[in-house]
Amino acid sequence: MTKIVLFLNVIFSILWPEGWAEVVLGTETDEFDFDGLPGAQHEFKIEVGAGKEECFYQKIVAGGKLHISFEVIYGGDTRINAYLRNPVNPGYIDSVEYQGVGTLMHHAQFTGPYAICLDNTMSRMASKLVYVFLVTYVEEEWSKYRQEIEEVELTVSNFTVSIQNVHESVKDALVHQAQSRMHVIKDWYLITGNNSYIQTWSICQCVVVIMCSGIQVFFVRRLFRGTNVTPTAKPRA
Template sequence: MGLGSGPSLSLSRASAPFLLLLVLFRSIGAVSFGQPSDSEFTFVLPPGTEECFYQSAGHNSSMELEYQVIGGAGLDVDFAVFSPNGESLVMESRRSDGVHMIEPTIIGDYKICFDNSFSTISEKLIFFEVIFDDAEDWSEILEPEELLDIKIDDIKESIGNMNTKLTKSVQIQAILRAFEARDRNLQEGNLGRVNFWSAVNLGVMLVVSLVQVYLLKSLFDDHRKVQT
Protein backbone atom coordinates (compact mmCIF):
# COMPACT_ATOMS: atom_id res chain seq x y z
CA MET A 1 0.00 0.00 0.00
CA GLY A 2 1.68 3.19 -1.09
CA LEU A 3 1.23 6.38 0.83
CA GLY A 4 1.45 10.03 -0.10
CA SER A 5 4.37 11.89 -1.51
CA GLY A 6 5.21 13.64 1.75
CA PRO A 7 6.93 12.06 4.76
CA SER A 8 4.71 9.16 5.68
CA LEU A 9 4.43 5.58 6.85
CA SER A 10 3.48 2.94 4.30
CA LEU A 11 2.96 -0.80 3.92
CA SER A 12 5.20 -2.90 1.73
CA ARG A 13 2.22 -4.61 0.06
CA ALA A 14 -1.56 -4.15 0.13
CA SER A 15 -3.45 -6.72 2.15
CA ALA A 16 -7.01 -5.89 3.17
CA PRO A 17 -7.42 -8.57 5.87
CA PHE A 18 -4.02 -7.56 7.22
CA LEU A 19 -5.20 -4.19 8.51
CA LEU A 20 -7.36 -4.21 11.63
CA LEU A 21 -7.01 -0.53 12.46
CA LEU A 22 -4.92 2.26 10.96
CA VAL A 23 -5.03 5.44 12.97
CA LEU A 24 -4.45 8.72 11.14
CA PHE A 25 -5.28 7.27 7.72
CA ARG A 26 -7.46 9.58 5.67
CA SER A 27 -8.33 6.81 3.24
CA ILE A 28 -7.45 3.21 2.53
CA GLY A 29 -5.31 4.23 -0.38
CA ALA A 30 -3.12 7.03 0.88
CA VAL A 31 -2.15 9.42 3.59
CA SER A 32 0.38 12.24 3.64
CA PHE A 33 1.82 14.67 6.14
CA GLY A 34 3.45 18.00 5.65
CA GLN A 35 6.17 17.07 8.13
CA PRO A 36 7.16 13.76 9.78
CA SER A 37 4.29 13.17 12.17
CA ASP A 38 3.75 10.92 15.17
CA SER A 39 1.74 7.86 14.17
CA GLU A 40 0.33 4.81 15.92
CA PHE A 41 -1.00 1.66 14.31
CA THR A 42 -2.65 -1.60 15.29
CA PHE A 43 -2.67 -4.41 12.74
CA VAL A 44 -2.95 -8.18 12.35
CA LEU A 45 0.12 -10.06 11.12
CA PRO A 46 -0.93 -13.42 9.61
CA PRO A 47 1.10 -16.57 10.35
CA GLY A 48 4.06 -17.30 8.11
CA THR A 49 4.28 -13.75 6.75
CA GLU A 50 6.44 -10.64 7.02
CA GLU A 51 5.15 -7.10 6.62
CA CYS A 52 7.27 -3.96 6.23
CA PHE A 53 6.44 -0.28 6.63
CA TYR A 54 8.33 2.72 5.27
CA GLN A 55 8.66 5.88 7.34
CA SER A 56 10.34 8.92 5.85
CA ALA A 57 12.40 11.17 8.10
CA GLY A 58 14.25 14.44 7.82
CA HIS A 59 17.85 15.27 8.49
CA ASN A 60 19.25 15.28 12.01
CA SER A 61 15.93 14.66 13.77
CA SER A 62 15.01 12.12 16.46
CA MET A 63 12.74 9.13 15.74
CA GLU A 64 11.47 6.79 18.46
CA LEU A 65 9.99 3.38 17.55
CA GLU A 66 7.94 1.37 20.01
CA TYR A 67 6.00 -1.86 19.44
CA GLN A 68 4.04 -4.43 21.46
CA VAL A 69 2.51 -7.76 20.53
CA ILE A 70 -0.90 -7.57 22.20
CA GLY A 71 -2.54 -10.70 20.81
CA GLY A 72 -1.70 -14.15 19.47
CA ALA A 73 -0.04 -17.30 20.77
CA GLY A 74 3.33 -16.63 22.38
CA LEU A 75 2.97 -12.84 22.09
CA ASP A 76 6.25 -12.66 20.13
CA VAL A 77 7.46 -11.44 16.76
CA ASP A 78 10.71 -10.71 14.91
CA PHE A 79 11.45 -6.99 14.49
CA ALA A 80 13.93 -5.16 12.28
CA VAL A 81 14.69 -1.58 11.22
CA PHE A 82 16.81 -0.57 8.23
CA SER A 83 18.16 2.86 7.35
CA PRO A 84 17.53 4.51 3.96
CA ASN A 85 20.91 3.25 2.74
CA GLY A 86 20.08 -0.36 3.69
CA GLU A 87 22.05 -0.53 6.93
CA SER A 88 20.55 -2.73 9.64
CA LEU A 89 19.85 -0.57 12.71
CA VAL A 90 17.74 -2.92 14.85
CA MET A 91 17.38 -6.69 14.70
CA GLU A 92 15.34 -8.55 17.35
CA SER A 93 14.03 -12.11 17.42
CA ARG A 94 10.93 -13.47 19.20
CA ARG A 95 10.25 -10.37 21.29
CA SER A 96 6.93 -9.25 22.74
CA ASP A 97 7.80 -5.53 22.90
CA GLY A 98 10.59 -3.06 22.37
CA VAL A 99 11.52 0.63 22.35
CA HIS A 100 14.24 2.03 20.08
CA MET A 101 15.55 5.56 19.54
CA ILE A 102 17.16 6.50 16.24
CA GLU A 103 19.11 9.76 16.28
CA PRO A 104 20.24 11.58 14.39
CA THR A 105 18.24 10.49 11.37
CA ILE A 106 19.22 10.90 7.75
CA ILE A 107 16.96 11.96 4.91
CA GLY A 108 15.10 9.05 3.36
CA ASP A 109 12.70 6.18 4.04
CA TYR A 110 13.35 3.92 7.02
CA LYS A 111 12.19 0.32 6.60
CA ILE A 112 10.35 -1.16 9.63
CA CYS A 113 9.64 -4.90 9.41
CA PHE A 114 7.60 -7.36 11.50
CA ASP A 115 8.17 -11.06 10.80
CA ASN A 116 5.83 -13.86 11.88
CA SER A 117 7.23 -16.48 9.51
CA PHE A 118 8.29 -18.73 12.41
CA SER A 119 4.61 -19.26 13.31
CA THR A 120 2.51 -21.56 11.13
CA ILE A 121 -0.95 -21.24 12.72
CA SER A 122 -1.07 -18.20 14.99
CA GLU A 123 -1.64 -14.65 13.78
CA LYS A 124 -0.32 -11.75 15.86
CA LEU A 125 -2.03 -8.51 16.82
CA ILE A 126 0.64 -5.79 16.92
CA PHE A 127 0.57 -2.22 18.13
CA PHE A 128 3.39 0.16 17.25
CA GLU A 129 4.00 3.86 17.08
CA VAL A 130 6.51 6.24 15.57
CA ILE A 131 7.35 9.38 17.52
CA PHE A 132 9.32 12.32 16.16
CA ASP A 133 11.01 15.11 18.04
CA ASP A 134 8.90 17.83 16.50
CA ALA A 135 10.54 20.77 18.23
CA GLU A 136 10.26 23.75 15.95
CA ASP A 137 12.81 26.45 15.37
CA TRP A 138 10.90 29.36 16.88
CA SER A 139 13.64 31.78 15.85
CA GLU A 140 12.44 31.39 12.25
CA ILE A 141 8.84 32.09 13.24
CA LEU A 142 9.14 34.82 15.85
CA GLU A 143 11.32 37.89 15.81
CA PRO A 144 12.44 39.49 19.08
CA GLU A 145 10.41 42.50 20.10
CA GLU A 146 12.51 45.06 21.93
CA LEU A 147 9.48 46.76 23.45
CA LEU A 148 8.22 43.62 25.21
CA ASP A 149 9.14 43.15 28.85
CA ILE A 150 8.93 39.37 28.55
CA LYS A 151 11.72 37.81 26.62
CA ILE A 152 10.93 35.67 23.61
CA ASP A 153 13.24 33.00 24.94
CA ASP A 154 11.11 32.63 28.07
CA ILE A 155 7.97 32.24 25.98
CA LYS A 156 9.67 29.70 23.76
CA GLU A 157 10.82 27.67 26.76
CA SER A 158 7.39 27.70 28.41
CA ILE A 159 5.56 26.69 25.22
CA GLY A 160 8.15 24.04 24.46
CA ASN A 161 7.87 22.50 27.91
CA MET A 162 4.09 22.46 27.72
CA ASN A 163 4.12 20.89 24.28
CA THR A 164 6.60 18.24 25.39
CA LYS A 165 4.51 17.30 28.43
CA LEU A 166 1.28 17.10 26.43
CA THR A 167 2.92 14.97 23.75
CA LYS A 168 4.41 12.65 26.35
CA SER A 169 1.01 12.28 28.03
CA VAL A 170 -0.58 11.19 24.77
CA GLN A 171 2.23 8.69 24.16
CA ILE A 172 1.94 7.21 27.66
CA GLN A 173 -1.83 6.81 27.26
CA ALA A 174 -1.34 4.97 23.99
CA ILE A 175 1.23 2.67 25.60
CA LEU A 176 -1.07 1.97 28.54
CA ARG A 177 -3.91 1.09 26.15
CA ALA A 178 -1.64 -1.38 24.39
CA PHE A 179 -0.61 -2.98 27.69
CA GLU A 180 -4.27 -3.20 28.71
CA ALA A 181 -5.19 -4.94 25.46
CA ARG A 182 -2.35 -7.45 25.86
CA ASP A 183 -3.27 -8.20 29.48
CA ARG A 184 -6.93 -8.64 28.53
CA ASN A 185 -5.99 -11.13 25.80
CA LEU A 186 -3.83 -13.06 28.27
CA GLN A 187 -6.63 -13.16 30.85
CA GLU A 188 -9.15 -14.36 28.30
CA GLY A 189 -6.78 -17.11 27.18
CA ASN A 190 -6.09 -18.18 30.76
CA LEU A 191 -9.82 -18.19 31.54
CA GLY A 192 -10.47 -20.55 28.65
CA ARG A 193 -7.75 -22.95 29.79
CA VAL A 194 -8.98 -22.85 33.40
CA ASN A 195 -12.55 -23.61 32.35
CA PHE A 196 -11.43 -26.50 30.15
CA TRP A 197 -9.27 -28.19 32.77
CA SER A 198 -11.88 -27.58 35.46
CA ALA A 199 -14.43 -29.42 33.33
CA VAL A 200 -11.96 -32.27 32.79
CA ASN A 201 -11.22 -32.54 36.52
CA LEU A 202 -14.94 -32.51 37.32
CA GLY A 203 -15.56 -35.31 34.86
CA VAL A 204 -12.73 -37.39 36.31
CA MET A 205 -14.04 -36.85 39.85
CA LEU A 206 -17.53 -38.00 38.84
CA VAL A 207 -16.17 -41.13 37.17
CA VAL A 208 -14.00 -41.96 40.21
CA SER A 209 -16.96 -41.42 42.54
CA LEU A 210 -19.16 -43.78 40.54
CA VAL A 211 -16.44 -46.42 40.48
CA GLN A 212 -15.96 -46.15 44.27
CA VAL A 213 -19.71 -46.47 44.89
CA TYR A 214 -19.85 -49.52 42.66
CA LEU A 215 -16.87 -51.15 44.40
CA LEU A 216 -18.29 -50.49 47.88
CA LYS A 217 -21.65 -51.86 46.88
CA SER A 218 -20.08 -54.99 45.44
CA LEU A 219 -18.26 -55.65 48.73
CA PHE A 220 -21.53 -55.91 50.65
CA ASP A 221 -23.46 -57.97 48.12
CA ASP A 222 -24.22 -61.52 49.34
CA HIS A 223 -23.22 -63.82 46.55
CA ARG A 224 -23.99 -67.04 48.48
CA LYS A 225 -26.71 -69.10 47.00
CA VAL A 226 -29.63 -69.95 49.27
CA GLN A 227 -30.06 -73.74 49.42
CA THR A 228 -33.63 -75.03 49.56
Protein backbone atom coordinates (compact mmCIF):
# COMPACT_ATOMS: atom_id res chain seq x y z
CA MET A 1 0.00 0.00 0.00
CA THR A 2 2.87 2.37 0.87
CA LYS A 3 4.53 1.70 -2.46
CA ILE A 4 1.31 2.48 -4.35
CA VAL A 5 0.82 5.79 -2.51
CA LEU A 6 4.43 6.85 -3.13
CA PHE A 7 4.14 5.88 -6.80
CA LEU A 8 0.91 7.92 -7.21
CA ASN A 9 2.55 10.93 -5.54
CA VAL A 10 5.44 10.74 -8.00
CA ILE A 11 3.11 10.44 -11.02
CA PHE A 12 0.97 13.41 -9.90
CA SER A 13 4.02 15.57 -9.19
CA ILE A 14 5.37 14.87 -12.68
CA LEU A 15 2.10 15.24 -14.64
CA TRP A 16 0.68 18.18 -12.65
CA PRO A 17 3.62 20.06 -11.15
CA GLU A 18 1.37 23.09 -10.42
CA GLY A 19 -1.71 21.13 -9.41
CA TRP A 20 -0.83 20.84 -5.73
CA ALA A 21 -0.64 24.56 -4.92
CA GLU A 22 -1.79 25.46 -1.42
CA VAL A 23 -2.79 28.77 0.11
CA VAL A 24 -0.61 29.30 3.19
CA LEU A 25 -0.67 32.58 5.12
CA GLY A 26 -2.57 34.25 2.30
CA THR A 27 -0.15 33.19 -0.47
CA GLU A 28 -0.71 30.40 -2.99
CA THR A 29 2.43 28.31 -3.34
CA ASP A 30 3.38 24.78 -4.33
CA GLU A 31 6.56 24.84 -2.22
CA PHE A 32 4.64 24.10 0.98
CA ASP A 33 3.40 20.83 2.31
CA PHE A 34 -0.29 20.25 2.95
CA ASP A 35 0.16 20.63 6.72
CA GLY A 36 0.62 24.39 6.23
CA LEU A 37 4.35 24.42 7.01
CA PRO A 38 7.09 25.77 4.70
CA GLY A 39 8.44 22.40 3.71
CA ALA A 40 7.61 18.73 4.08
CA GLN A 41 7.97 16.21 6.86
CA HIS A 42 7.30 12.49 6.48
CA GLU A 43 7.97 9.40 8.53
CA PHE A 44 7.07 5.93 7.41
CA LYS A 45 8.20 2.30 7.26
CA ILE A 46 8.95 0.61 3.97
CA GLU A 47 9.76 -3.03 3.29
CA VAL A 48 12.57 -3.67 0.81
CA GLY A 49 12.38 -7.12 -0.66
CA ALA A 50 15.33 -9.51 -0.93
CA GLY A 51 17.58 -8.56 -3.83
CA LYS A 52 15.50 -5.48 -4.65
CA GLU A 53 15.80 -1.73 -4.60
CA GLU A 54 12.97 0.59 -3.54
CA CYS A 55 12.93 4.29 -4.47
CA PHE A 56 10.60 7.07 -3.46
CA TYR A 57 10.60 10.71 -4.54
CA GLN A 58 10.28 14.06 -2.84
CA LYS A 59 9.92 17.34 -4.71
CA ILE A 60 12.35 20.01 -3.52
CA VAL A 61 12.73 23.59 -4.71
CA ALA A 62 16.11 25.10 -5.51
CA GLY A 63 17.69 26.38 -2.32
CA GLY A 64 15.81 23.92 -0.13
CA LYS A 65 17.48 21.62 2.35
CA LEU A 66 16.89 17.90 2.63
CA HIS A 67 17.53 15.71 5.66
CA ILE A 68 16.86 11.96 5.61
CA SER A 69 17.40 9.56 8.50
CA PHE A 70 16.81 5.82 8.24
CA GLU A 71 17.15 2.73 10.40
CA VAL A 72 16.75 -0.92 9.52
CA ILE A 73 14.25 -2.30 12.03
CA TYR A 74 14.61 -5.97 11.22
CA GLY A 75 15.59 -8.39 8.47
CA GLY A 76 18.81 -10.25 7.73
CA ASP A 77 21.88 -8.49 9.04
CA THR A 78 19.86 -5.21 9.47
CA ARG A 79 22.12 -3.36 7.04
CA ILE A 80 21.22 -1.64 3.78
CA ASN A 81 22.50 0.83 1.18
CA ALA A 82 20.88 4.26 0.77
CA TYR A 83 21.36 6.66 -2.14
CA LEU A 84 20.16 10.14 -3.07
CA ARG A 85 19.82 11.37 -6.66
CA ASN A 86 18.79 14.79 -8.00
CA PRO A 87 16.47 15.27 -11.02
CA VAL A 88 19.33 16.39 -13.31
CA ASN A 89 22.35 14.23 -12.57
CA PRO A 90 21.69 10.49 -13.01
CA GLY A 91 24.46 9.66 -10.55
CA TYR A 92 24.24 9.60 -6.78
CA ILE A 93 24.88 12.88 -4.96
CA ASP A 94 25.04 11.28 -1.51
CA SER A 95 25.09 7.73 -0.24
CA VAL A 96 25.36 5.54 2.84
CA GLU A 97 26.64 2.05 2.13
CA TYR A 98 25.84 -1.06 4.12
CA GLN A 99 24.72 0.57 7.34
CA GLY A 100 21.93 -0.18 9.79
CA VAL A 101 21.48 3.50 10.69
CA GLY A 102 22.35 6.44 8.48
CA THR A 103 21.70 10.00 7.42
CA LEU A 104 21.53 11.70 4.04
CA MET A 105 21.75 15.49 3.80
CA HIS A 106 21.74 17.74 0.78
CA HIS A 107 21.32 21.41 -0.16
CA ALA A 108 19.26 21.33 -3.35
CA GLN A 109 20.61 23.17 -6.39
CA PHE A 110 17.81 22.18 -8.74
CA THR A 111 14.04 22.14 -8.48
CA GLY A 112 12.37 18.80 -9.03
CA PRO A 113 11.70 15.35 -7.60
CA TYR A 114 14.73 13.96 -5.78
CA ALA A 115 15.00 10.17 -5.57
CA ILE A 116 15.79 8.42 -2.30
CA CYS A 117 16.66 4.79 -2.93
CA LEU A 118 17.06 1.92 -0.49
CA ASP A 119 19.17 -0.88 -1.98
CA ASN A 120 18.86 -4.42 -0.65
CA THR A 121 20.43 -6.19 -3.63
CA MET A 122 23.28 -7.50 -1.49
CA SER A 123 20.80 -9.63 0.47
CA ARG A 124 19.51 -12.51 -1.65
CA MET A 125 17.38 -14.22 0.98
CA ALA A 126 16.02 -11.72 3.53
CA SER A 127 13.77 -8.71 3.08
CA LYS A 128 14.26 -5.72 5.40
CA LEU A 129 11.89 -3.29 7.07
CA VAL A 130 13.29 0.25 7.11
CA TYR A 131 12.04 3.22 9.10
CA VAL A 132 12.53 6.51 7.23
CA PHE A 133 12.24 10.08 8.52
CA LEU A 134 12.40 12.83 5.89
CA VAL A 135 12.43 16.60 6.33
CA THR A 136 12.76 19.22 3.61
CA TYR A 137 12.48 22.98 4.01
CA VAL A 138 13.55 26.32 2.57
CA GLU A 139 15.45 28.18 5.25
CA GLU A 140 14.34 31.65 4.09
CA GLU A 141 10.69 30.59 3.89
CA TRP A 142 10.95 28.89 7.25
CA SER A 143 12.43 32.04 8.81
CA LYS A 144 9.63 34.11 7.29
CA TYR A 145 7.05 31.61 8.52
CA ARG A 146 8.55 31.61 12.02
CA GLN A 147 8.56 35.42 12.05
CA GLU A 148 4.90 35.51 11.03
CA ILE A 149 4.06 32.94 13.70
CA GLU A 150 5.90 35.06 16.29
CA GLU A 151 3.95 38.12 15.15
CA VAL A 152 0.69 36.17 15.44
CA GLU A 153 1.71 34.98 18.90
CA LEU A 154 2.56 38.57 19.86
CA THR A 155 -0.84 39.74 18.60
CA VAL A 156 -2.53 36.96 20.53
CA SER A 157 -0.52 37.90 23.63
CA ASN A 158 -1.57 41.54 23.29
CA PHE A 159 -5.17 40.45 22.79
CA THR A 160 -4.92 38.22 25.86
CA VAL A 161 -3.56 41.14 27.90
CA SER A 162 -6.41 43.34 26.67
CA ILE A 163 -8.96 40.65 27.55
CA GLN A 164 -7.41 40.33 31.01
CA ASN A 165 -7.61 44.10 31.48
CA VAL A 166 -11.26 44.06 30.41
CA HIS A 167 -11.90 41.17 32.79
CA GLU A 168 -10.29 43.09 35.66
CA SER A 169 -12.36 46.18 34.80
CA VAL A 170 -15.56 44.11 34.68
CA LYS A 171 -14.66 42.55 38.02
CA ASP A 172 -14.06 46.00 39.55
CA ALA A 173 -17.41 47.18 38.13
CA LEU A 174 -19.16 44.16 39.67
CA VAL A 175 -17.53 44.89 43.03
CA HIS A 176 -18.61 48.53 42.79
CA GLN A 177 -22.17 47.47 41.93
CA ALA A 178 -22.22 45.07 44.90
CA GLN A 179 -21.04 47.86 47.21
CA SER A 180 -23.69 50.18 45.78
CA ARG A 181 -26.39 47.55 46.40
CA MET A 182 -25.20 47.14 49.98
CA HIS A 183 -25.30 50.92 50.49
CA VAL A 184 -28.82 51.08 49.01
CA ILE A 185 -30.00 48.29 51.32
CA LYS A 186 -28.39 49.99 54.31
CA ASP A 187 -30.04 53.31 53.43
CA TRP A 188 -33.40 51.58 52.94
CA TYR A 189 -33.24 49.98 56.38
CA LEU A 190 -32.14 53.30 57.90
CA ILE A 191 -35.03 55.18 56.27
CA THR A 192 -37.53 52.47 57.26
CA GLY A 193 -36.28 52.53 60.85
CA ASN A 194 -36.46 56.32 61.03
CA ASN A 195 -39.97 56.25 59.59
CA SER A 196 -41.14 53.72 62.20
CA TYR A 197 -39.43 55.70 64.99
CA ILE A 198 -41.04 58.99 63.89
CA GLN A 199 -44.47 57.42 63.49
CA THR A 200 -44.31 55.80 66.94
CA TRP A 201 -43.21 58.97 68.72
CA SER A 202 -45.72 61.06 66.79
CA ILE A 203 -48.58 58.80 67.89
CA CYS A 204 -47.33 58.88 71.51
CA GLN A 205 -47.07 62.67 71.45
CA CYS A 206 -50.55 62.96 69.96
CA VAL A 207 -51.94 60.75 72.75
CA VAL A 208 -50.14 62.85 75.38
CA VAL A 209 -51.47 66.10 73.87
CA ILE A 210 -55.03 64.74 73.79
CA MET A 211 -54.77 63.55 77.38
CA CYS A 212 -53.35 66.89 78.54
CA SER A 213 -56.13 68.75 76.72
CA GLY A 214 -58.81 66.60 78.34
CA ILE A 215 -57.33 67.04 81.83
CA GLN A 216 -57.08 70.82 81.36
CA VAL A 217 -60.72 71.04 80.21
CA PHE A 218 -61.84 68.91 83.17
CA PHE A 219 -60.06 71.03 85.77
CA VAL A 220 -61.04 74.35 84.16
CA ARG A 221 -64.70 73.30 84.21
CA ARG A 222 -64.40 72.25 87.84
CA LEU A 223 -63.11 75.74 88.67
CA PHE A 224 -66.26 77.34 87.29
CA ARG A 225 -68.74 74.75 88.56
CA GLY A 226 -71.21 76.13 91.28
CA THR A 227 -74.35 74.95 93.20
CA ASN A 228 -77.77 76.70 93.57
CA VAL A 229 -78.32 75.66 97.18
CA THR A 230 -76.25 75.94 100.33
CA PRO A 231 -74.99 73.01 102.27
CA THR A 232 -78.09 73.34 104.47
CA ALA A 233 -80.32 72.96 101.36
CA LYS A 234 -81.35 76.59 101.29
CA PRO A 235 -81.48 78.52 98.07
CA ARG A 236 -78.43 80.73 97.41
CA ALA A 237 -78.99 84.36 96.98
